[in-house]
Every structure is written in structure tokens, then in C-alpha cells.
Amino acid sequence: MLIERIERVLRANLKEAAHPETPPRLGQALVHAVMPGGARIRPQLALAVSLACGDDDPHLSEHFAGALELMHCASLVHDDLPCFDNAAVRRGQPSVHSQFGERLAVLAGDALIVMAFRSVIRCKTRQAHRLADVLGYLESAVGPSMGIVAGQAWECEPVAQIQVYQRLKTGALFSAATMGGAACAGADPRAWRVLGEALGEAYQVADDIRDVIMDTVALGKPACQDQALDRPSAARQLGLEGALGYFDQLIANAIEGIPACRGAVRLRNLVLKESERLLPLQQRSMALDPLASASMASS
Amino acid sequence: MLIERIERVLRANLKEAAHPETPPRLGQALVHAVMPGGARIRPQLALAVSLACGDDDPHLSEHFAGALELMHCASLVHDDLPCFDNAAVRRGQPSVHSQFGERLAVLAGDALIVMAFRSVIRCKTRQAHRLADVLGYLESAVGPSMGIVAGQAWECEPVAQIQVYQRLKTGALFSAATMGGAACAGADPRAWRVLGEALGEAYQVADDIRDVIMDTVALGKPACQDQALDRPSAARQLGLEGALGYFDQLIANAIEGIPACRGAVRLRNLVLKESERLLPLQQRSMALDPLASASMASS
Numbered sequence: 337m338l339i340e341r342i343e344r345v346l347r348a349n350l351k352e353a354a355h356p357e358t359p360p361r362l363g364q365a366l367v368h369a370v371m372p373g374g375a376r377i378r379p380q381l382a383l384a385v386s387l388a389c390g391d392d393d394p395h396l397s398e399h400f401a402g403a404l405e406l407m408h409c410a411s412l413v414h415d416d417l418p419c420f421d422n423a424a425v426r427r428g429q430p431s432v433h434s435q436f437g438e439r440l441a442v443l444a445g446d447a448l449i450v451m452a453f454r455s456v457i458r459c460k461t462r463q464a465h466r467l468a469d470v471l472g473y474l475e476s477a478v479g480p481s482m483g484i485v486a487g488q489a490w491e492c493e494p495v496a497q498i499q500v501y502q503r504l505k506t507g508a509l510f511s512a513a514t515m516g517g518a519a520c521a522g523a524d525p526r527a528w529r530v531l532g533e534a535l536g537e538a539y540q541v542a543d544d545i546r547d548v549i550m551d552t553v554a555l556g557k558p559a560c561q562d563q564a565l566d567r568p569s570a571a572r573q574l575g576l577e578g579a580l581g582y583f584d585q586l587i588a589n590a591i592e593g594i595p596a597c598r599g600a601v602r603l604r605n606l607v608l609k610e611s612e613r614l615l616p617l618q619q620r621s622m623a624l625d626p627l628a629s630a631s632m633a634s635s
Numbered sequence: 636m637l638i639e640r641i642e643r644v645l646r647a648n649l650k651e652a653a654h655p656e657t658p659p660r661l662g663q664a665l666v667h668a669v670m671p672g673g674a675r676i677r678p679q680l681a682l683a684v685s686l687a688c689g690d691d692d693p694h695l696s697e698h699f700a701g702a703l704e705l706m707h708c709a710s711l712v713h714d715d716l717p718c719f720d721n722a723a724v725r726r727g728q729p730s731v732h733s734q735f736g737e738r739l740a741v742l743a744g745d746a747l748i749v750m751a752f753r754s755v756i757r758c759k760t761r762q763a764h765r766l767a768d769v770l771g772y773l774e775s776a777v778g779p780s781m782g783i784v785a786g787q788a789w790e791c792e793p794v795a796q797i798q799v800y801q802r803l804k805t806g807a808l809f810s811a812a813t814m815g816g817a818a819c820a821g822a823d824p825r826a827w828r829v830l831g832e833a834l835g836e837a838y839q840v841a842d843d844i845r846d847v848i849m850d851t852v853a854l855g856k857p858a859c860q861d862q863a864l865d866r867p868s869a870a871r872q873l874g875l876e877g878a879l880g881y882f883d884q885l886i887a888n889a890i891e892g893i894p895a896c897r898g899a900v901r902l903r904n905l906v907l908k909e910s911e912r913l914l915p916l917q918q919r920s921m922a923l924d925p926l927a928s929a930s931m932a933s934s
Contacts, residue, residue, distance in 0.1 A: 355780035362788035419737040438718040447779035454774045475753045480746035481654035489661035
């Protein structure tokens with residue numbers, strides 16, 4: 337199972353972080369930031385693409401997949417800080433700064449970025465000549481021009497380029513997952529761009545829809561943040577029905593974007609399963625029936 | 636000149652960060668965090684060691700040296716945040732969060748960590764097999780068990796191990812500079828540990844001494860912060876005269892720790908010059924004459 341390989345590599349990363357010399361509360365904050373996880377969709381995607389391409393270097397693909405998740409966790413910890421979203425809750429438990437204070441939240445985010453690079457740098461790859469390429473996908477997915485940091489920093493600009501912002505904020509790690517996953521297995525990464533970009537945007541649209549229709553308890557984080565923080569949102573721009581149609585189109589694009597390969601069927605199933613997890617039937621009904629949604633939210 | 640090679644690689648890094656897709660204020664914050672610089676002692680040390688070992692891969696050694704400085708700048712930006720030192724001034728100009736706000740300071744620090752890795756990952760090395768080793772020195776110098784993040788996180792523990800704290804907070808990047816500098820040139824890094832550790836500790840002791848005897852204007856950052864924040868300090872533990880003697884001993888250890896190599900004389904001169912820059916004669920006199928120091932501070 338993909339998820340088991342991912343949890344194993346994440347546990348290994350955290351164990352190393354809990355070195356005797358690691359300050360104990362920092363170690364606890366790191367575990368809190370990573371465990372228990374969300375759906376681990378980015379690393380699952382990376383590993384599924386590596387498998388579809390032959391996965392001839394499983395150490396490299398697993399550590400790259402784990403590194404994507406560590407980067408994602410780092411971005412959540414820093415996004416939740418008081419100066420950004422000031423979110424008290426994340427994945428149904430207190431956010432890192434709520435539990436450990438702001439200083440350890442800043443440091444835990446920094447540490448997770450470093451641990452992500454470390455995980456790939458120190459993995460026992462059989463293909464050392466792939467290392468620079470794979471690390472390149474990792475760093476550009478989080479960096480200041482094309483990555484997560486850029487996406488978050490557009491929130492600090494007086495005039496934000498909304499499309500750029502959305503693509504970077506969630507799309508960067510998804511594209512890195514598919515293209516980097518291919519690079520781990522020695523395949524041509526360019527053929528895998530469409531799948532990553534379409535899924536990344538679908539993920540963002542689903543998030544926008546859920547932000548509107550779900551309450552805080554069900555969401556595991558504060559609801560209606562996009563409106564409260566005046567953030568761009570497909571649900572606000574297209575309406576809930578329009579956003580649902582757009583989501584379905586993006587999933588169709590993602591499936592069409594899967595290159596011909598021996599793992600194509602498995603990948604198609606993963607994308608379909610993920611689309612149902614992202615927007616279950618019940619939530620679709622809620623999106624199309626505002627009254628049901630309203631009574632649900634007030635219950 | 637070492638310093639010219641370093642400034643050139645830093646300018647190249649910043650130019651890349653100022654990509655058309657980089658949010659403009661983030662780009663400005665990154666330049667502000669790196670330029671104008673301090674003494675650039677860590678990258679100078681790394682490059683001097685690479686040269687002493689033959690410097691057969693100048694792209695790698697320059698980008699590694701630049702990466703150390705970017706990591707150092709990242710740590711300064713995050714250390715200055717309101718939740719840590721809340722420092723309004725750094726290197727004689729407004730700190731990043733004073734000038735650009737807390738959100739961009741968090742993001743600029745994150746970006747600088749990523750840019751440091753990127754600089755080494757994407758450098759045109761002739762010796763790709765050295766890349767993982769060199770990146771390993773970079774990541775462990777900043778990571779959560781043995782690096783800068785660990786050092787800073789000890790400040791958040793109820794019981795701090797002071798020696799561990801001091802070694803990590805400043806020593807980690809100095810050891811990485813000497814050992815990683817050797818690794819860039821294909822030499823045995825272990826022979827270069829003593830030089831890095833002794834210089835790192837000397838740097839910390841000099842900082843402690845200056846924190847006591849200098850005023851805010853001369854220091855370019857708030858003075859007497861160690862006492863105000865109840866931080867461990869050689870000057871507080873040993874007295875100013877004791878701390879001066881300890882500093883001289885560390886410089887002697889550093890010089891003795893330089894391995895026999897064709898660049899030994901050049902390195903010895905660099906260490907001596909740096910020791911005079913760290914604690915000029917005038918400051919030594921002030922340290923030994925508290926009355927002069929007091930009148931200086933009130934002038």
C-alpha cells in the first residue's frame with residue numbers, strides 16, 4: 337500500500353528529528369505537525385507516478401514523497417500563525433502555535449523545510465545522478481518565485497494576481513509530485529505536468545467548496561475563511577453549482593492527462609477515488625441544496 | 636578576493652529570486668535581508684578552506700559559501716521576529732519585519748532557507764558525486780537536532796543546556812563552513828572540524844563581550860540584549876577580562892587547528908585578521924576599563 341510506505345518514511349524522519357540532542361519541545365512540536373496526518377495525497381500521488389514509471393529506485397521515490405508531505409506540513413504550520421490565518425485548529429487538533437507557542441511554531445516550520453531536504457539528500461539512492469533533478473522539483477515547489485512561499489506572499493501584495501496565487505499556493509506541490517515522482521524513476525517528467533496541475537487546481541476548488549458548505553467541526557479548521565479573509569475562491573466566483581462543474585472538468589482533465597504507461601489504470605482509479613474523497617456525494621448534495629446546507633451548518 | 640566571489644554569488648541568487656513571478660514585496664524583503672551584508676565571515680571561511688584544499692570545483696565552493704550566508708540571513712530574519720528578540724534594527728537598518736511586516740518576514744526567512752539549498756542543488760558542479768555530502772553539511776548545520784533551529788529552540792525549553800545551546804546557535808554554521816568547504820574541494824572534512832568549532836565559539840564570545848560594552852548605535856542592533864533576555868553569555872559568566880582571555884585562547888586553538896596544507900599561511904592570516912575585526916584594540920581597552928566604557932556608552 338502506498339500510504340504505508342509513506343507513513344513509514346515519515347516516522348523514520350521524525351525519529352531522526354527526535355535525536356537526543358533535539359530540544360524536547362521542538363521534537364514534540366514536529367511530531368504534532370506531522371502526525372496524525374491528513375490524506376497524504378501529495379506523497380501518494382508522487383509514489384503512484386513513480387510506480388507507474390517502474391519505481392526502479394524505491395528509496396529515492398519514498399523519501400521524495402515523504403519530503404513533499406513535510407513541506408506541506410511546514411506550510412500549514414506557518415500559514416496557521418497569528419500573523420497569517422491565526423488558526424487555532426488544524427486537522428481537528430490544536431494548531432502547532434496554539435499548543436506549543438508561536439516561537440516553536442516558527443521553528444518547527446523551519447525545521448520541517450530542512451528535514452524535507454535532508455530526507456532526499458540522505459536517502460540511499462541507487463541513482464545518485466538523479467538527485468539534483470529530484471531536489472530541484474522539491475525546491476522550486478516551495479520557493480519564492482514559483483512555489484508555496486510565493487503563493488503565500490501574494491497575500492501580502494496590495495494587488496494580487498489571483499490566478500498566479502491559486503496556482504502557486506496549491507498547484508506547485510501537486511506538479512512537483514507528478515513530475516518529481518517521474519524523475520525519481522528515471523522517466524521524462526514533462527509528460528506528467530498536466531496530471532499534477534489539473535489535480536492541484538481540483539484540490540483547491542474542492543477546498544473552496546467545502547469552505548462554504550461545511551462547518552468548523554466537520555472541516556477540522558475554521559470554516560468560511562475565504563470570505564472572512566476576502567480570499568479568491570472558485571465557489572465565490574462561479575457559485576457553488578458552477579464550482580462543482582469546474583471541479584468535475586478538472587478531474588476529467590487530470591484523467592485524460594495520464595500518459596500511456598503500465599500503471600495508467602491504477603492511477604486513474606486513484607484520481608477517481610481521490611475526487612470522491614475530496615467531494616463526497618453528501619457534500620455535493622449540500623452544495624446544490626443551500627437550504628439543506630444551511631440547516632446542516634446550524635445543527 | 637574571497638569577498639568579491641561571495642557577493643557575486645549572492646547577487647546571482649537574489650536576481651533569480653526577483654523572477655517576474657516573484658511577489659514584488661517578497662523580492663524586496665529578500666534583498667533587504669541579504670544586502671548590504673555584515674562581514675560575510677562564514678562564507679569567507681568556507682571559501683578560504685576550499686582554496687586551501689585546492690578548490691578544484693569553484694562553482695560548488697562558491698555556491699556552498701553563498702548558501703551558508705543565506706542560511707545565516709534566514710536565521711537573523713526569524714530571530715528578529717516579535718515572538719523572539721523583537722529587534723527593530725539589524726545591521727544598522729530596520730529589521731525585515733519592521734520594514735515589511737511580520738508575514739513577509741516569516742516568508743522571507745522560509746524563502747532564504749529554500750534559496751540556500753537551491754543555490755547548491757542547481758550549481759554547475761563538475762563533481763556531482765560530492766553534491767550529497769556538501770548538501771549534508773548544509774542541512775545539518777541548520778536542522779532541528781544539531782543546527783541553528785535546535786540552538787534557537789533551546790531558548791524555548793524550561794531547562795536549557797547552555798553549552799549545547801551556544802555550540803549549536805553559532806558553532807554549527809562555522810563547523811559546516813570549514814568541513815563543507817573541504818568537502819567541496821574533495822578533501823577530508825574531519826581534519827577541518829577544530830578550526831570551525833574554535834572560531835565559532837570565539838565569534839560567540841566576542842558577540843557576548845560587544846553586547847556588554849557597546850551601545851545600540853555602534854552595534855547596529857539593540858545592546859545588552861543578553862542580560863535583558865537572561866541569555867547565557869561568556870561575559871556574564873567569566874567577567875569581561877576572563878571572557879577576553881578565553882577569546883584569545885579560542886583564536887590560538889583555531890590557528891593550531893589549521894591542518895598542514897598549502898593554504899595554511901593564508902588561513903592563519905584570515906583568522907588573525909578576523910580576530911582583530913571581532914574585537915578591535917579600542918574595544919579591548921573598553922572591556923578592561925569599565926569607566927571608559929561607561930563614559931563611551933553615555934556619550
